[in-house]
Amino acid sequence: MSSNDQVPDYDLEDLRIVSSTAELRAMAHPVRATILDLLLERAATVGELAAAIGRPASTVAHHVGVLAHAGMLRVVRTRRVRAVDERFYGRTARIFYVGVIRPEQARMLTNDLAVAAAESGPAHEADDLRAVIRHARIPRERAAEFWEHVLQLTHEFTRLPRSGETVYGFAAGLYPADYPALPEPDAGPGLRA
Numbered sequence: 058m059s060s061n062d063q064v065p066d067y068d069l070e071d072l073r074i075v076s077s078t079a080e081l082r083a084m085a086h087p088v089r090a091t092i093l094d095l096l097l098e099r100a101a102t103v104g105e106l107a108a109a110i111g112r113p114a115s116t117v118a119h120h121v122g123v124l125a126h127a128g129m130l131r132v133v134r135t136r137r138v139r140a141v142d143e144r145f146y147g148r149t150a151r152i153f154y155v156g157v158i159r160p161e162q163a164r165m166l167t168n169d170l171a172v173a174a175a176e177s178g179p180a181h182e183a184d185d186l187r188a189v190i191r192h193a194r195i196p197r198e199r200a201a202e203f204w205e206h207v208l209q210l211t212h213e214f215t216r217l218p219r220s221g222e223t224v225y226g227f228a229a230g231l232y233p234a235d236y237p238a239l240p241e242p243d244a245g246p247g248l249r250a
Contacts, residue, residue: 064097064098064099064215064216064217064218064219065096065097065098065099065100065147065148066099066100067099067100067133067134067145067147068133069147069148069149069150069151070149070150070151071150071151071152071212072150072151072152072154073149073150073152073153073154074154074155074156075129075153075154075155075156076155076156076157076158076162077127078162078165079126079127080127080128080129080153081155081158081162081165081166082123082127082165083123083124083126083127083129084124084127084129084153085165085166085167086120086123087167088110088112088116088117088120089120089123089124090167091110092106092110092117092120092121092124092130093124093129093130093148093153095109095110096130096146096147096148097148097151097215098219099219100133100134100145100146100147101145101146102143102144102145102146103117103118103121103144103146106121106146121146125146128149129148129149129150129153130146130147130148130149131146131147131149132144132145132146132147133145133146133147151212151215151216152208152211152212152215154208169228169230170228170230172228173226173228176226177226177228192234192236194238200231203231204231207229207231210229211227211229214227
């Protein structure tokens with residue numbers, strides 16, 4: 058991939074651990090979450106972001122300010138337009154990963170799988186949904202290792218060159234579930250396959 062094909066079109070960290078109340082509040086708002094997602098494609102001005110999400114520029118400027126104050130956005134370049142410096146904003150990290158938080162902070166977080174379920178409804182109705190759900194009884198350490206693989210796949214998805222007409226969502230989750238499990242097999246004599 059040439060530097061011109063870099064996604065997004067500015068330099069940023071791969072991963073940043075977030076845990077402060079300001080960071081969690083900033084990323085929990087739906088408009089700000091959308092702004093963060095859009096900026097994974099390329100840097101954008103407040104006007105471009107406003108046009109993309111169909112909100113007034115003043116509203117988007119407020120949300121950009123909240124994200125910038127939380128350290129999640131920064132100005133990555135400027136250009137002079139009619140005697141005014143136009144600012145292009147970009148993320149500070151490709152992935153914002155929620156670290157250790159206090160129980161009261163957990164209420165600020167969005168259930169990403171609920172968001173994905175709502176977004177995927179029209180695709181399900183149109184028979185254009187690709188989804189899978191599996192359950193496995195595994196130790197906590199193996200779950201952590203598996204989640205690292207999922208994060209690598211998320212990085213790969215995030216870096217795909219942007220083209221085409223359709224925006225695709227990618228959702229992943231790993232969670233303890235109240236789900237049945239088989240008992241350990243009986244290893245007694247006479248067991249046949």
